Amino acid sequence: MHDFEPKIVAFVCTWCTYAGADLAGTSRMQYPPNVRVLKFPCTGRIDPVFILRAFQKGADGVLVSGCHPGDCHYMAGNFHARRRFAAFRALLDFIGVDLNRLQFSWVSAAEGGKWVEVVTDLTERVRTMGPMPEFKELEHEELWSTFAEATAGKSTGLNITGDRSQVLNTPELKEAYDSIS
Amino acid sequence: MCESKNIYLPNLATIETIVDETPDVRTLRLVFQDEAVRENFNFRAGQFAEYSSFGFGESTFCIASAPTRKGYIECCFRSVGRVTESLRRLEVGDTVGVRGPYGNSFPIEEFYGKSLVFIAGGIALPPLRTVIWNCLDLRDKFKDITIVYGARSEADLVYKHELKEWQERGDVRLVKCVDPGGAGPDFDGKVGFVPTVLEEAAPSAENTIALVCGPPIMIKFTLPVLERLGFSDDNIYTTLENRMKCGVGKCGRCNVGNVYVCKDGPVFTAREVKAMSQEF
Amino acid sequence: MNAKANKNQLTSIEPAYYEAVTEAIRKEAVKILKEDTVVGVVGYLPGRRKGTATPALVTSVEEAEKLVFSPACVNNLSVYLTKAKKGVLKQGKVGIVAKGCDMRALAGLMTESQLQREDLFIIGVVCPGVYGFGVERTGTLTEANIARKCRECIVHMPEGADVAAGTHAELADLTPEEAEEMARIEAMPQAERWAFWKEHFSRCIRCMACRQVCPFCYCEQCLCDKNRPQAVESSPRPAGNMAWHLVRAMHLAGRCGGCAECERVCPMDIPLNLLNRRMAKELKELYDYEAGLAPVEKGPLNQYKEDDDQSFIK
């Protein structure tokens, strides 16, 4: 597990969290370099499909962060986002995704320290959880359809050269097989 | 490896030059990477190809260069969709895929000894430009050549440098025009819509073939004008553009009635077009 | 529960009930067409095959006299008001035959300003339930052939209709199969839940029937058809399938009225309504909101309270 460096994607709002992360940087605070920050005008613009996409394309953890309630540059963007992500979490949970890989936070422009803390926590948590295989497997799924893969001549996991004693389980079959082999 | 030929496999080509025709129309000159393909790639004016931008998909355009100019092909496209936008992001030296040539072509040999009138609107000049250069390269085989070309505005005229060349050649009559309101102060062409300008230019229909390409609305108003000028439906050629994916008559997208544009077309005479189910 | 059971101890709904409803629908449809109250009525006509019905827009009294209602009338007709028959509303007021679950879709569409109440004449049907998929279509509705969604129906009475056809009738003691199935999935370990859905979604062929029959999927440009940038792969493979179904569930959260049309039309039998129900349940718990019970100003994800739960946010 030592070799595993988790990939964390952070979707942040430009007004608070991005400024907070910037403050952490200019204050020379140290935090894990695993995080890739994507800047949005507001958490209200962050569509759940972005999170799906991040997981699909290889993220092991996703962070969504914006202004504290009441501080939104657009008045209510983060209030809407709060409801949307509450619902989205429920959906991911129902589908079978580990919610520990998804973190939401409010980090203001003044909270460089909190940014460091949130990122460090998530990175370390995901590091102990290991890589996230589920969505990546979907992308490269070879066995998604035994039919399509089998007709393409790819390995299917079908036991087509199975144990002879198991296949030849009836006397007629044994006889038939012996006659042709 | 299998011996059977994969009809969906493109040849690779390198972008040799890029020319911006208008703010959103671009010409790519492509040179095949494989020497054998480069030497053996032959096509006829009017045929099209499937150009791919890897990671984005394929798009269908005509081959806009003339078959008489060997060693390269050119495509010209307006950036409107996923593939064209990605093609636009490519730079000189980048690789694109080219499948083709597909479809039928203009029967140029049948035009020998006749006069030609080319009528094009906007981005529809490239499919005729291949024929124009083909004919200009064989200039002595044809009588009069007239080109009527119009676009929404001066900026939207494609192949500006070639228009100039045609204008300056003594053996071609170029009538260029822009829609009302589209002309700049120095514009030296006519102002008006293509059908109107065509009627004014009034090329003789005597022993003449008309080749028309443009948006459906232009075609709709141009055909009656040609009729008035005395062109018969058999002497009017056009090229249809439908959405295509495979280009080889399989995917079921481009059909107009029972006509597969990709196989039976894209070049049709006006008579053939009129006989089709009106669904394009 | 007890009070309900006492009131109605029916074990089957006989054809006579549906005939009575049919009569009432025809009478009303003929009346509003004759009086020119509406330009047409969206209802059901019998299909060629026994025990089937197809949606239809009838514009003449003659046709209106052929309208039917039976357990085969499974479609949620409100889809036609936003999509295929969109033009109809421009010509004037339209009559529509609506079951309780269809009423929820209509209310939702009114909430979203896709429809105006005054443009509609709603012939509500007091619906005891409709057929499930692949069942005996005998004309009589019983526990054996009722659709899964109807087992837990809370909207037998079409609230807010202009007229209601039928009198209260519902089957007694139906087991809530869908709720049980949902509880079973929720109780699974996380990895099993993932495997369950992965298996189901891997069968998806992306025919988009779930989207096309959904009254709420009325977007002119679906996110899933967009390719600049592409959010959901268009090929029917696991990655795109999973993304599509999650996007669909998310876009319907707080809007879906539970007509379960998506699940009914799925040619691959993917239990799509479970996703919708799970989202509905969450929004009920979090924000005490149930979609489509009445037209409201805003759905739960279009509004907020300052003190909404944020225990999951750091």
Added chain:
Amino acid sequence: MQIITEQNLRNLIDLLVKEAKLVVGPKLSGSVVLYEPLTAGTELTLDALPRRSSKELFFPVCEDILSYKREGGAMKVTDVDRSKFPETVLFGAPPCDAGSPSILDAVMSWDYKDEFYLERRKKSTIVGIACTKGDDACFCRAVGLAPDTENGSDLFLTPLKDGSYACNAVTEKGQALVAAHKNLFAEGAGAEPVPFVDQAVQKLDLVKIKKWLEEHFEDPLWERIADICVGCGACAFICPACHCFDINDEGSTDDGVRRKHWDACGFAKFTNHASGHNPRDVQNKRYRNRIMHKFKYYDDKFGKTLCTGCGRCIRACPVGIDIAEILETINGKAE
């Protein structure tokens, strides 16, 4: 007459699996029966028509047609190794499924050859079976097939009342299959065949229908029947004869695959041009194209009707559009 017992039929499947052939047949998958690879004869399920047609054996729902990778500065495109496509035996296809490849061969080998389809076709043997089930959506008789049509099958089985099957090796491939496993087949008179079910739809005059279609490109019928169509692709995707597809790149600009996957003419964006112009801009035009393609265009081009009457689209249509009813209507109008 060659007879094979039910047990020996299943044994034959076991043997073929053992021979490392890909054996495909109707199999219960979750709650639906689909054509899937069989690992044992016991998995063969013959009491229901599979939800999806067997066309996907030759024309999979989604397949890679090439892969590309940037190596150094150069783009490298790699073809799919079609020699790896396995030898395949399809079991339990009723005439409406077994008949579809012989229809599709025409378009797939017309001028340009789609080797993905043809290679699979070359390597497969179809064991068809006479249909004794059927329901009120079936209309194979209407389009010129019948529950006992052997055309399209390499080996054709007819269920007999004692549970065994009468076999007829229709083609050389079928004969080879029997010859290689002759111990499983017995010579004999056989019991009486299981009777076929009657169909609600009677034989239609396809020539007359085609003629009507030719003359009625514009007709109120299209609006009347097709306006309730909601524009999904269910009918096309489960159809044994529909073969429209889309081609898309998936992956990054440096590394990815190009895939061909099913598409449907009912989708609004199917023919949409990049310019926004759409030749089939409303649903009834798209539905008209579906009917025209099946009963006119395909016949014009290839001399065949693009429909086997399996009835899947009738069963699956979300809004109950009944193609058999439409054909009967046209048949009636075309007097």
